[in-house]
Amino acid sequence: MKEYKLTESEEKFAELIWQNEPIGSGNLVKLCEKEMNWKKSTTYTVLKKLCEKGIFQNKNAVVSSLISKDEYYAKQSIRFVEDTFGGxxxxxxxxxxxxxxxxxxxxxxxxxxxxxxxxx
Structure with missing residues (x-):
């Protein structure tokens, strides 16, 4: 199972994408500026990182998920049970x-x- 570890701000960013996908990258920049007070460069840096982790993709300036929100949280739940309760x-x-x-x-x-x- 592929492991997806996100920081709190990455998770908040991911939530914005999941709630608004598919979303144009320009619109995502505006949304992140409004919701998270991020600059354009911050949005693109974090987006690139999450694309490299295999969670999102940015094709033709349109951002969409490669794994759903439910899939992400299911994997986090499994990891929690494994780490905390020995599986x-x-x-x-x-x-x-x-x-x-x-x-x-x-x-x-x-x-x-x-x-x-x-x-x-």
């Missing part, structure tokens, strides 16, 4: 729900997800 999903879930009571709906949803993803 053990049961340990993560036990920690996550400790001290809380699940509603019947939540418990049924978890059961459904487990059944859907069981190895047969």
């Amino acid at each position: 053990s999903l049961p340990k993560f879930l036990a920690s996550f729900i400790s001290g809380k009571k699940l509603t019947n709906h939540q418990a049924e949803e978890l059961k459904r997800l487990i059944d859907e993803h069981k190895k047969v």
Whole structure:
């Protein structure tokens, strides 16, 4: 699995692209100036870095994603469970729900997800 580690500002930048894609690079510069107070050079430097990481592409001055927001956060979640709980999903879930009571709906949803993803 390819690893995507982004800084807080890179993640905020990525969110802007995901929310507005496909977006012209000129419009992205204007958006970053407004939302993040970035100069044109900063926008293009960070964009180039994220394109090199394989998250976005800038073709014909149009920026779009190579991986979706959901894919990115799914990979971050997997990495968190691996790094923090030795890859053990049961340990993560036990920690996550400790001290809380699940509603019947939540418990049924978890059961459904487990059944859907069981190895047969």
